[in-house]
Amino acid sequence: MSRFVDHVVIHVAAGNGGNGCASVHREKFKPLGGPDGGNGGNGGNVTLVVDSGVHTLLDFHFRPHAKASSGRQGQGANRDGAAGEDLELRVPDGTVVLTEAGEVLADLVGNGTRFVAARGGRGGLGNAALASKARKAPGFALLGEPGEARDLVLELRSVADVGLVGFPSAGKSSLVSVLSAARPKIAEYPFTTLVPNLGVVTAGESVFTMADVPGLIPGASEGKGLGLDFLRHIERCAVLVHVVDCATYEADRDPVSDVEALEHELARYTPALGGELADRPRVVVLNKVDVPEARELADMVRPEFVERGLPVFEVSTVTREGLRELSFALAAVVEEDRRTRQPAQSTRIVLRPSAVDDAGFTVEEDPEQPGAFVVRGDRPERWVKQTDFGNDEAVGYLADRLARLGVEDALAGLGAKPGCPVTIGPVTFDWEPSTPAGIALLMHQRGSDPRLEQSERTTAAERKAAKRARRGLDGATDEDATIE
Incomplete structure (x- = not known):
C-alpha cells in the first residue's frame, strides 16, 4: 500500500x-627538481532535482541519510586527484527546502529545477601550486576541506490553482471527482480524505488544477483534526473555495457559521512562502442541493454571502447541477490571477550576499574566558581546516595568510596581550605578537626553505675546503672547512 509523505527531515553530507x-621531482643529476605535488580532488555535491515523475517524499522517509563521495588525494608528477561524484536526489514539483529553524532556503518549482543542498569540500592544493618566488620549494601541501553537512526539512506544497476547504464530509472529494479525472476515496464518514488530492479541470480553453485537503474543524490551529497539517498544499492557490454541506444533520451547524469557523482557522495559519491566505479570492459553494431541505437552506443563506461580496454557487455532485457555471467562474478567476501575477521563476533561492565593507572575519572577546579571543569567519576557519599542524612550514603559511587578512591588527586593536588564548574554529593557540605573523613563535623565517639553506651551507663549506687545499694548507681539517 502506497503512502503519502509531504514532510520529512533529511541529513545530507557532501564529500570531503x-x-x-607534497612531492619533489626526482631525476638523475637533478637533486632539486622542484615541487611536483598535485592538487586533491573536490568532494561531490548533494543536489535536489525536481522530477515530474515523483509525487511524494516517501523515499526520504525511509532513507533520510544521503552522502556524496569524497575527492581523491593528489599525487606526485603533478597528478591531481579525481573529484568525487555528485549525488542527485529526486524531489516532487513544489518542494520547499527549509532549515530546522523554519528558514526557507529554496522553493523548487518546475521540472528539472536544481538546488545544491550541501556543497562538497574543495581539494587541497599540492606543493606545486603553492610554489612562488618567495617559497620556491614548499615542503607541505594543504589538506582537503570537509564537505558541508546539515539537516534540512523538505515540505511538499502542491502546485494548484484552486484550493478546496471545508468541514469533513462536505463533499470536497466528490467535487474534485466530478470536475476532473481524479478518483479520490469517497465515503460517508468524516475524515475520509487523509491526504491531499489533485485534479486537472478543463473549462473551455482554460485548464487549471484543483487541490482538495482533509477537512478542517474548529480548533484545527491548536492541533485538532487533520486539515491544518495539509494547509501548506493550498499556499500557492489563486482562489480558495469554501465547500459547505447544506444537508448536514448537526443541529449546531449552518453554512454561515461553517464559513466563519473556516475563516478563523485560515487566519491562524501563516504560510511559509509569504503572503496571507486571507488575501486570496474566495468562492462559496453550497453543496448537496439535490436534497430538498438543503436547497431551502441554500436559498436562505445565499443573500447573506452575496451581501459580504462572496460569489455563491449552488451545486450538486449527484445531479451535476451548477458544476459547469462553477468551473467557468473558477477558470475566470485563475486566468485573471495569471495575467496580473508577476512572472514566476522556475525556482526561488534565497541569496544573502555579504556587505561591501565586510572584512571576512570578526574578532571578539570570549565571554566565557576573560582575556581570550575568538576569531570567526569563513576564510580563517577554512584555512585552519586546510592546515597540517604537524608541519611547521604549513603552520607558518597559515600565519602569513592570517596576517595578510588583518587578524593580527584586529587582535592588537582589541587589546590582546602576548600569550592570550586565541581560538579559530577547532584550534586554540597562544598569541605572540613579536613574530612576523603573530602565531608561530619558533617558526623559521618566512619566505625561506631550510632545505635550500642547508644545501647552500654545505656547498659553501665544500668550496672553502677546496680553496684551502689549493693554497697548500695541509693542516686544514673538516672542522676548519665548516667554519664561516
Whole structure:
C-alpha cells in the first residue's frame, strides 16, 4: 500500500575534498627538481532535482541519510586527484527546502529545477601550486576541506490553482471527482480524505488544477483534526473555495457559521512562502442541493454571502447541477490571477550576499574566558581546516595568510596581550605578537626553505675546503672547512 509523505527531515553530507600532495621531482643529476605535488580532488555535491515523475517524499522517509563521495588525494608528477561524484536526489514539483529553524532556503518549482543542498569540500592544493618566488620549494601541501553537512526539512506544497476547504464530509472529494479525472476515496464518514488530492479541470480553453485537503474543524490551529497539517498544499492557490454541506444533520451547524469557523482557522495559519491566505479570492459553494431541505437552506443563506461580496454557487455532485457555471467562474478567476501575477521563476533561492565593507572575519572577546579571543569567519576557519599542524612550514603559511587578512591588527586593536588564548574554529593557540605573523613563535623565517639553506651551507663549506687545499694548507681539517 502506497503512502503519502509531504514532510520529512533529511541529513545530507557532501564529500570531503582530497588532500594535496607534497612531492619533489626526482631525476638523475637533478637533486632539486622542484615541487611536483598535485592538487586533491573536490568532494561531490548533494543536489535536489525536481522530477515530474515523483509525487511524494516517501523515499526520504525511509532513507533520510544521503552522502556524496569524497575527492581523491593528489599525487606526485603533478597528478591531481579525481573529484568525487555528485549525488542527485529526486524531489516532487513544489518542494520547499527549509532549515530546522523554519528558514526557507529554496522553493523548487518546475521540472528539472536544481538546488545544491550541501556543497562538497574543495581539494587541497599540492606543493606545486603553492610554489612562488618567495617559497620556491614548499615542503607541505594543504589538506582537503570537509564537505558541508546539515539537516534540512523538505515540505511538499502542491502546485494548484484552486484550493478546496471545508468541514469533513462536505463533499470536497466528490467535487474534485466530478470536475476532473481524479478518483479520490469517497465515503460517508468524516475524515475520509487523509491526504491531499489533485485534479486537472478543463473549462473551455482554460485548464487549471484543483487541490482538495482533509477537512478542517474548529480548533484545527491548536492541533485538532487533520486539515491544518495539509494547509501548506493550498499556499500557492489563486482562489480558495469554501465547500459547505447544506444537508448536514448537526443541529449546531449552518453554512454561515461553517464559513466563519473556516475563516478563523485560515487566519491562524501563516504560510511559509509569504503572503496571507486571507488575501486570496474566495468562492462559496453550497453543496448537496439535490436534497430538498438543503436547497431551502441554500436559498436562505445565499443573500447573506452575496451581501459580504462572496460569489455563491449552488451545486450538486449527484445531479451535476451548477458544476459547469462553477468551473467557468473558477477558470475566470485563475486566468485573471495569471495575467496580473508577476512572472514566476522556475525556482526561488534565497541569496544573502555579504556587505561591501565586510572584512571576512570578526574578532571578539570570549565571554566565557576573560582575556581570550575568538576569531570567526569563513576564510580563517577554512584555512585552519586546510592546515597540517604537524608541519611547521604549513603552520607558518597559515600565519602569513592570517596576517595578510588583518587578524593580527584586529587582535592588537582589541587589546590582546602576548600569550592570550586565541581560538579559530577547532584550534586554540597562544598569541605572540613579536613574530612576523603573530602565531608561530619558533617558526623559521618566512619566505625561506631550510632545505635550500642547508644545501647552500654545505656547498659553501665544500668550496672553502677546496680553496684551502689549493693554497697548500695541509693542516686544514673538516672542522676548519665548516667554519664561516
